Amino acid sequence: MKYRKSILALHKILGLLTGIVVFIVAITGSCFAFKDEIESLYSDYKKVNPQNNALITVTEAKTIASKIFPNNTVHGTVFSKQDDAVEVIFYDAEPEFYQSIFINPYSGEIIQVDDHLSGFFAFVLKGHMRLWLPKKIGEQVVSASIMLFIFIIISGFLLWLPKKRKGLKKRLKFDWKATTKWKRKNFDLHAIFGFYICSFALALGITGVIMSYDWLKYVVYISTGGDKVPAFIIPENNSKISATDYEVKPIDLLIPKLLKESPNAESFELHYPESEDNSIYVEVSNSKGLFYDSDFRFFDQNTLEEIETDAIFGKYKDSKFADKLLRMNYDIHIGAIGGITGKIIAFFASLLIASLPVTGGLLWYGKKHKKQHN
Incomplete structure (x- = not known):
C-alpha cells in the first residue's frame, strides 16, 4: 500500500x-x-506542364530567387518530378526567417512565395514545439x-x-x-x-x-549498437581546384547527373556550399512522405567526386540497425512510418x-x- x-x-x-x-x-x-495531406488540397501551384526544354540550373534558381530576398540565406533548392516546380528555400535562425519561392523549372518564372512561419500549421507547430x-x-x-x-x-x-x-x-x-x-x-x-x-x-x-x-540521442544510438558519429556532418572537399576555373560550374551539372542516376527518386534537395572548402550536400528523398530512407550524399564542389561520410546520415543502404532506428525517429513521431x-x-x-x-x-x-x- x-x-x-x-x-x-x-x-x-x-x-x-x-x-x-x-x-x-x-x-x-x-x-x-x-x-501534408491537407496542404496538398490547395497546392496546385507546385505543379507545372512538363516540357522538352532543359531545366534551369541550381545557380540560375538561386539567382532568380535571391532577387526576391537579397538579404536572406538560401538554405537549399529542391528539384522533384518533371511536373513539379523548383522550390528555393530561404532560412535564417536570427531573426527567424523561413520562406520558399516556387519557380517554373523550364522558364524560370516565379510562381509563388510561401511563408512557412505564418498560417494555421505554422501556428500549430509553434504551439507544439514551444507553447x-x-x-x-x-x-x-x-x-x-x-x-x-x-x-x-x-x-x-x-x-x-x-x-x-x-x-x-x-x-x-x-x-x-x-x-x-x-x-x-x-x-x-x-x-x-x-x-x-x-x-x-x-x-x-x-x-x-x-x-x-542530443545527449539522449547519443545514448540511444550507442546503446543500440551504433558505431558511427550520431550527428549530421558536411565533409570538406577532397580537391583544391577552384570552381572558377570551369566554364560551366560543376554544381550546375550535379542535378542532371543525379536525375539520370536515380530517376525514381521523389526529390533532390541541393544545399549550396557555405565556403570554398565545403562539399555540396544533396538529400535524395526515396519515398513520398518519409524521411528515414533518404540518401544524404556529398560531392566535391570542384570535381563532383562523391565523398563518403562517417556519420549516420549517409546513404541509406549503408545504414545499420542503430542508424536506421535513429533515422526513423521523426517518422515514428509523426506516424508517417505506418503510412496513412x-x-x-x-x-x-x-x-x-x-x-x-x-x-x-x-x-x-x-x-x-x-x-x-x-
Whole structure:
C-alpha cells in the first residue's frame, strides 16, 4: 500500500506540473498529423506542364530567387518530378526567417512565395514545439515536460494494474449503468483510455525527447549498437581546384547527373556550399512522405567526386540497425512510418493523450473538493 501511495503521489505531482503543457502539445500534435495531406488540397501551384526544354540550373534558381530576398540565406533548392516546380528555400535562425519561392523549372518564372512561419500549421507547430513562448524558453519547457510525461505514463500503468485478477475486467472496458456517477465515469475514462494508449504515448514521448536532447540521442544510438558519429556532418572537399576555373560550374551539372542516376527518386534537395572548402550536400528523398530512407550524399564542389561520410546520415543502404532506428525517429513521431494508417493512429492517440490531463485534473479536483467538505 505504501508503494502504491508513493507512486500515486508522484503521478499526481508530475501530472499537475505538466498537465497544461501535455494538453497543448497533444492537441497541436493531432492538428499537425495530416498537414501534408491537407496542404496538398490547395497546392496546385507546385505543379507545372512538363516540357522538352532543359531545366534551369541550381545557380540560375538561386539567382532568380535571391532577387526576391537579397538579404536572406538560401538554405537549399529542391528539384522533384518533371511536373513539379523548383522550390528555393530561404532560412535564417536570427531573426527567424523561413520562406520558399516556387519557380517554373523550364522558364524560370516565379510562381509563388510561401511563408512557412505564418498560417494555421505554422501556428500549430509553434504551439507544439514551444507553447508560443520565446523559442529558447518554450522549447526547454516542452522538452522537460515531455520527459516527465514519460514517468507519468509509467507510473500510471503501475497504478492501473489491479490488485487482484478479478479486477482486471473493470480496467479493460467501460461498465457503466444508469446509476454510475460522473466521478466513476471520469475515473474510467482516465484509467481505461490511459491503458490503451500508454504504448503509443510512450512512443510519441520518447521520440519527442530524443529530438530535443542530443545527449539522449547519443545514448540511444550507442546503446543500440551504433558505431558511427550520431550527428549530421558536411565533409570538406577532397580537391583544391577552384570552381572558377570551369566554364560551366560543376554544381550546375550535379542535378542532371543525379536525375539520370536515380530517376525514381521523389526529390533532390541541393544545399549550396557555405565556403570554398565545403562539399555540396544533396538529400535524395526515396519515398513520398518519409524521411528515414533518404540518401544524404556529398560531392566535391570542384570535381563532383562523391565523398563518403562517417556519420549516420549517409546513404541509406549503408545504414545499420542503430542508424536506421535513429533515422526513423521523426517518422515514428509523426506516424508517417505506418503510412496513412500510422498517421490516423497518431492523430487519435494524440487526442486521447490530450484527454488525460483533463480527466486527471478532474480526479484531483474531485478528491480535493470532497476533503474540503468533510
